[in-house]
Amino acid sequence: MTSQPIKLNDKETVLQFLNSYDTFLFDCDGVLWSGTHLLPNVIETLSLLEKLNKTVLFVTNNSTKSRQDYTKKFANFGIKNVSKDQIFSSSFATAIYMKNFSSLDPKTDKIWVFGESGIEKELQEVGFTTLGGTDPRLLEEWDQQKTPFLPCDPSVKAVVAGLDTKINFHKLCVTFNYLKEDDVKYVATNIDSTFPGKPYLQPGCGSMIELLTKSSGRSEPPNCGKPSQLMLDTVFEAFPNLKREKCCMVGDRLNTDIKFGIDGKLGGQLLVLSGVEKESCLSDETHGFELPKYYADKLGDVYEHYSE
Amino acid sequence: MTSQPIKLNDKETVLQFLNSYDTFLFDCDGVLWSGTHLLPNVIETLSLLEKLNKTVLFVTNNSTKSRQDYTKKFANFGIKNVSKDQIFSSSFATAIYMKNFSSLDPKTDKIWVFGESGIEKELQEVGFTTLGGTDPRLLEEWDQQKTPFLPCDPSVKAVVAGLDTKINFHKLCVTFNYLKEDDVKYVATNIDSTFPGKPYLQPGCGSMIELLTKSSGRSEPPNCGKPSQLMLDTVFEAFPNLKREKCCMVGDRLNTDIKFGIDGKLGGQLLVLSGVEKESCLSDETHGFELPKYYADKLGDVYEHYSE
Numbered sequence: 001m002t003s004q005p006i007k008l009n010d011k012e013t014v015l016q017f018l019n020s021y022d023t024f025l026f027d028c029d030g031v032l033w034s035g036t037h038l039l040p041n042v043i044e045t046l047s048l049l050e051k052l053n054k055t056v057l058f059v060t061n062n063s064t065k066s067r068q069d070y071t072k073k074f075a076n077f078g079i080k081n082v083s084k085d086q087i088f089s090s091s092f093a094t095a096i097y098m099k100n101f102s103s104l105d106p107k108t109d110k111i112w113v114f115g116e117s118g119i120e121k122e123l124q125e126v127g128f129t130t131l132g133g134t135d136p137r138l139l140e141e142w143d144q145q146k147t148p149f150l151p152c153d154p155s156v157k158a159v160v161a162g163l164d165t166k167i168n169f170h171k172l173c174v175t176f177n178y179l180k181e182d183d184v185k186y187v188a189t190n191i192d193s194t195f196p197g198k199p200y201l202q203p204g205c206g207s208m209i210e211l212l213t214k215s216s217g218r219s220e221p222p223n224c225g226k227p228s229q230l231m232l233d234t235v236f237e238a239f240p241n242l243k244r245e246k247c248c249m250v251g252d253r254l255n256t257d258i259k260f261g262i263d264g265k266l267g268g269q270l271l272v273l274s275g276v277e278k279e280s281c282l283s284d285e286t287h288g289f290e291l292p293k294y295y296a297d298k299l300g301d302v303y304e305h306y307s308e
Numbered sequence: 309m310t311s312q313p314i315k316l317n318d319k320e321t322v323l324q325f326l327n328s329y330d331t332f333l334f335d336c337d338g339v340l341w342s343g344t345h346l347l348p349n350v351i352e353t354l355s356l357l358e359k360l361n362k363t364v365l366f367v368t369n370n371s372t373k374s375r376q377d378y379t380k381k382f383a384n385f386g387i388k389n390v391s392k393d394q395i396f397s398s399s400f401a402t403a404i405y406m407k408n409f410s411s412l413d414p415k416t417d418k419i420w421v422f423g424e425s426g427i428e429k430e431l432q433e434v435g436f437t438t439l440g441g442t443d444p445r446l447l448e449e450w451d452q453q454k455t456p457f458l459p460c461d462p463s464v465k466a467v468v469a470g471l472d473t474k475i476n477f478h479k480l481c482v483t484f485n486y487l488k489e490d491d492v493k494y495v496a497t498n499i500d501s502t503f504p505g506k507p508y509l510q511p512g513c514g515s516m517i518e519l520l521t522k523s524s525g526r527s528e529p530p531n532c533g534k535p536s537q538l539m540l541d542t543v544f545e546a547f548p549n550l551k552r553e554k555c556c557m558v559g560d561r562l563n564t565d566i567k568f569g570i571d572g573k574l575g576g577q578l579l580v581l582s583g584v585e586k587e588s589c590l591s592d593e594t595h596g597f598e599l600p601k602y603y604a605d606k607l608g609d610v611y612e613h614y615s616e
Contacts, residue, residue, distance in 0.1 A: 013594045052343070055579065069475065073321045144506070144508045144510075165450065165477045167474075167475065167476060168474075168475060168476055169474065172511050172515075173508065173511065176509070176510065177508055177509070180509065183599045195524050198450065200481065201484070201488065202477075202484065203519065203520075203523035203524075207520075207522045207523035208519060210517040210518045210519055210522040210523075211511065211515045211516060212511075213511065214501055214514065214518040215502055215511035215518075216511075217501070251364070
C-alpha cells in the first residue's frame with residue numbers, strides 16, 4: 001500500500017507536486033468536466049501546465065467518439081489547442097491493439113463492430129474494413145429471414161464491442177452469431193459496468209459485454225480501457241520518450257484511473273474529488289483499492305494554490 | 309445417475325411408456341413445433357393421449373406471451389381444445405411467485421417490467437399494476453432530462469425482467485435505476501442464455517438478465533423458468549391432485565426440461581431429438597447432465613408405434 005495521500009491545499013505542496021512530474025495524463029469526465037458542465041479553473045490549470053512546458057495527455061474510456069471528434073469536444077468547452085495526438089480513447093487503444101497484437105491482416109480481415117462511430121473511425125484509420133457499427137440497416141427490426149448481415153461474412157475475423165446507446169436486438173443477434181464462430185476473435189474497448197450521467201447513472205460498456213459474453217458462451221474478452229495496461233502501452237508506443245517515474249495520472253476513480261496509474265508504475269497519481277469518489281474513500285478503505293499519492297477537491301485547485 | 313435411456317422404437321415400449329404415467333408435461337418449441345413449423349404426428353399423439361384420458365399440460369420458458377395468447381398459438385398450429393389452464397409459461401409462474409412469495413401487496417405495490425406483454429398480462433391478472441414493459445414511450449430515444457419514467461416511482465417495489473426483443477437503452481437505463489433502489493426486489497422469468505430461431509440461434513432472457521445484474525451490482529435474481537422448481541410449484545398449486553410418480557416431463561433439452569423433471573422427482577422424462585439435443589448426448593456425457601428415462605427421435609413416434 002502507498003502511504004497516506006497528500007492533499008494539494010497550499011502553494012508549497014502544489015509546487016512540490018508540479019516539480020515532481022513532466023507529464024500529466026488526465027481522465028476527462030469528472031476531472032475536466034462533469035457531463036456538459038466545465039469544472040472551475042480547469043482551463044487555467046491546463047494553461048499553467050503548458051506554460052511550465054509539461055506534456056499533457058488525455059486518457060478516456062469513452063469509446064463512442066474518435067480522437068478527432070474528441071478535439072471538438074475540448075474546443076466546445078473552450079479548451080484550446082488540444083490535438084488529436086494528445087488524446088487516447090479506448091476506441092483508439094483498441095484499434096492499435098487490433099493492428100499490432102491481434103494477428104489480423106487489415107488487407108484481408110474485416111472486423112464486426114458492436115458500438116458507436118468512435119470505434120469504426122479508429123479501426124478504419126489503422127486500415128481495417130468494419131462491418132456493423134452505425135450501419136443504419138441495423139436500426140431496422142430484427143427479422144432473421146431478411147437481415148442483410150447474416151449469414152456471417154467469412155472475412156470477418158474479429159468482433160470489437162463497446163458501449164452502444166443505440167443497442168437493439170438486431171445488433172445483439174448478429175454480433176452473437178459472429179461470436180459463435182470459433183475463428184472470430186473477441187475484444188472489448190473497456191469494461192466499465194456503468195457510466196455517469198446527469199442526473200442518472202447509466203449501464204456501461206461492461207454490462208453490454210456481459211450480455212454478449214454470457215449468450216455466446218465466450219471467455220471474457222481482453223479490454224483496452226483503463227485500468228488495462230493495454231491502454232498505457234498505446235500511450236508509450238506513441239510517446240516512446242516518456243519516463244514512467246516522471247508521469248502523473250489524474251482521475252476521479254480509484255478502480256480505473258488511480259489503479260491504472262499504480263499498475264503502470266507511473267511516478268504519481270492525483271485523485272480529484274469532483275467526480276465519482278468522495279473524500280471518505282481515503283479513510284474508509286473497504287473498497288480494497290490502493291490510494292493515490294496526491295488528492296485534491298478539484299483539478300482547478302492546482303491553479304488556485306499556485307497563484308496564491 | 310439414471311440407467312441408460314430406453315428408446316421408444318416399437319409398440320411394446322410405447323405401451324409400457326404410456327401405461328406408466330397419467331400426466332404428461334410438454335415443453336413446446338422443439339417438441340411440438342420448431343419455430344413456425346409443426347412437427348410430424350404431434351396432433352395425432354396429443355389426440356391419442358386425450359383418448360387415453362391422460363392429463364396433458366404445457367410448460368414453456370417463453371415469457372413473451374400470456375397463457376391466453378398461447379392458446380391462439382396452439383390453435384394456429386391446428387392443435388385444438390388447449391385451454392389456458394393447461395398452459396404454464398414462465399411469465400405465469402413469475403406472476404404466481406410475485407403474488408404468493410414476494411411479500412408485495414398488489415393493492416399498493418407496483419411492478420416495473422422489463423420484457424414483453426406476456427409478463428404484463430399475467431402480473432395484471434393476479435392483481436398487480438405494472439409500469440414499463442410495452443409502454444410505447446419507452447421506444448423513444450433515451451433522454452435523461454425528458455424521460456417520463458424517472459425519477460423512480462416509490463410505489464414500485466419490484467422489477468420483473470424477461471426476454472425483450474425490443475430491448476433498447478431507454479428501457480435498460482430506467483430498469484437499471486430501479487435496480488439501484490435497495491427496497492426494490494428483482495425477479496427473472498427465466499435464465500436461458502439463448503433461444504432457438506430458424507435459422508439462427510438468438511441471445512435469450514438470461515443474457516439480458518446478466519446485463520441488468522452486472523450493471524446494477526445486484527445478486528442473481530430468483531427465476532421462475534425451467535429447471536427452477538418454482539415453475540413446478542406453480543403446476544402443483546394449480547393441480548394439487550397430481551402425483552409426481554405418475555407424471556412424465558417431455559422436452560428437447562437436458563439442461564432445462566429433463567433436469568426440471570429429474571429435480572422435481574417426476575416419475576419419468578422423455579427426451580425428443582427434434583430440438584436442441586442430438587442422440588450423441590446420450591453416449592457422450594461430458595455435458596454433465598443426468599439422462600432421461602426415455603428418448604425418441606420425435607414426439608410423433610409415440611403415435612406411430614402405438615398404431616403399428
